[in-house]
Amino acid sequence: MRILIATTQVPFVRGGAEIHAEGLRNALCQAGHIAEIVAIPFKWYPPERIPEHILACRLLDLSESCGVRVDRVIGLRFPAYCIPHPNKVLWILHQYRAAYDLWDTPLGDLIHFPDGRQIRDVIHQADRRYIAEAQAIYANSGNVSKRLKNYCDIDSTPLYHPPQDAERFYSGEACDSLFFPSRINRTKRQDLVIEALAHTQEAVQIQFAGMADDASYQRELRETAQRLGVGARIEWLGEISEEEKRDRYAHALGVLYPPLDEDYGYVTLEAMLSARPVITCADSGGPLEFIRDGENGRVTAPTPQALAQAMDELWQDRARARRWGEAGREDYAERRISWQTVISTLTQ
């Protein structure tokens, strides 16, 4: 099949969504399809740009290219998934969250604009209308699927995929450090982890890896760490290579991943592939589809105290940490998460 993957790209920003689209393209090609990514540049501010972007997507014609039919469009992100095609299948990474679950939260920006409600209405209308055009609707995770149902009354099926280079993760001897690999971003809640660190009884140490989306947040984190007297127990690794990341996973005592209502979360899966236990929070979204409290990690209340207690427990009982990590790896294997499953589902 000739397949186009319709996604959205914020110029100069690269993250999980870009890796996801590339992983899908590569898997489609390996399965014998001809696949390419069509990335729509997206700018969401001022909010008046958003309806224009939706309209721009609607005016695109991906039904054929150079006179040859495009057999299928797979839409991933808003508003690219609004592009029309007679044989459109959606695999939704997430909707425009500021119009939904993040609307009246510190992480939502749309609510602060005079016409925020009006723009939100249009986004809701576009989602209800254009998502429903698809022949089949899959969601990146159960969490995304649940939001689609809750907010738009759209049924979808969760379809999991493996993280990039899943087969190259491995496990090694655990060292004296917890690992938190993620973009430095308020939704990932590195601040919560630093506050928790100040509540630990043990000499817990943490390695943060990842680029900062927002320099001011990074500054705040460092200042908070100094103020709470835990700066010396934190290592800021910045952006690291994939190889180094796998090595850090392999030798971490455990992995911290307490984001706020994450869509899916590669970190959880990468930790499981590395046989590391994961500490996450009860409101973290995607990770909760994989982490079972006391079996392959900890699910705590999203408070510094609760998180600190879980970190201390892991620190104190290394054997249990190892058992949970192994259990996580076995869970991952049992789920049979693979690109083959994804491709056969999306091309059926």
Place this chain on the structure above:
Amino acid sequence: MKINWFSPLPPARTDIGHYTARIVSALSRRAEITLWACQDDWDSSLEQYATIRRWSGDAWTDLNRADLTFYHIGNNRLFHQAIWETSRRHPGVVVLHDLRLQHLFLGIYLDIQGQRDAYERVMTDYYGHAGRRAARQFFAGELNAEALAERWPLTEHALEGACAVLVHTHDALETLAASNRWPVGCLPLPYPSSLTPPLPRPCDPSAPRRLIVFGYLGANRQLDKLLQALAGLPERLRLQLDIYGQLDQPDRVRAQIRALGLGGIVNLHGFVSESELDRALDHADLAVNLRYPSMGEASGSQLRIWDHALPSLVTRTGWYATLPETTVAFVRPEHEVADIQQHLRQLLIDPEHFASLGCNGRRRLQAQHAPDQYAEALCRFIPVAQNHRRIGLLDPLIARLRHESVAFPQPFRPNDWRRLAGELNTLVGMPAPPP
């Protein structure tokens, strides 16, 4: 259900403030209300029904937390400029208390800002060359504000940010519905009738009959015609006229009273407390509640007159013209002096007939203008307005497309427009145009 409500509030000297005070109790039983005040002080008794907050001009987050925002627009710039400006940025339901809003915009563009150019541009945008010519005629003193309002009402300028419109007259409903731009609802203006009927009026045949005029007394209230009518009436000494409220041109009115020799029978009271005005209405024999030209909306003053079972003279125009003959006595536009004189003679001869008009008016008030009915209907209108909120985005999108279309060597073909129109309509939730 959470509602934002932008309105003047008592003690602001406008009946629209009183209107809000009349409705807020009934509304609060159906929704959580935030009253946004564009004024520094307000009647604290309203706080038992609603949260009251001073509008700072930028609390958009708080506005967005409500399900819908209502804006009350009338002709007084002092009360309505900030409300109108907010409505342009945060779409909501505009409740029109006047259909012709030329006075509001004359105030906004000319009174303070002196923006003749901006005013002329607005008139041109809405009415083309004819509008620009009218603006220039106004600047040159060849047209007055009333004449402008009659022909160039600028209603749509007041509705630029509206996702839906509420009015209180069928005329206004028909006028706005014809443009097919917004959902328009028409509700009878609310007024809570007092539970106990007013006491019978004193009927000492030797005492003069008391006439009353009250409210904001601008040029369209026809006060000069009333004074002329009184002056020309031989029986005038059997009448007394009490004038309450704010005069638009007090010096001119006083001069006219002196010139017509009416000092002995006309009393100017200025603004008085609500209770004092109520007492005056209880003791009056006839209210004179003329409007010409009408600004096109219903009159809270008329409802108040009826609540006192007080007969009234009204101009046969706009909403007033739709009132039954059994509830008011009509004065024809352009025949005010003769008609007023005829009614006043009739009042002296047959006061019982006039008293029956007042009683019928009170019955009509009780049957059609209950605040609970109004609040119920207004809440039913909310989902209609919410569904239409997206449509406000059509204009900027079309403007953007029009702007971009200059790059095309040829105009769009009809089929291109059809596709665009279809996509635009779908995006904002309107039916697609027919093929």
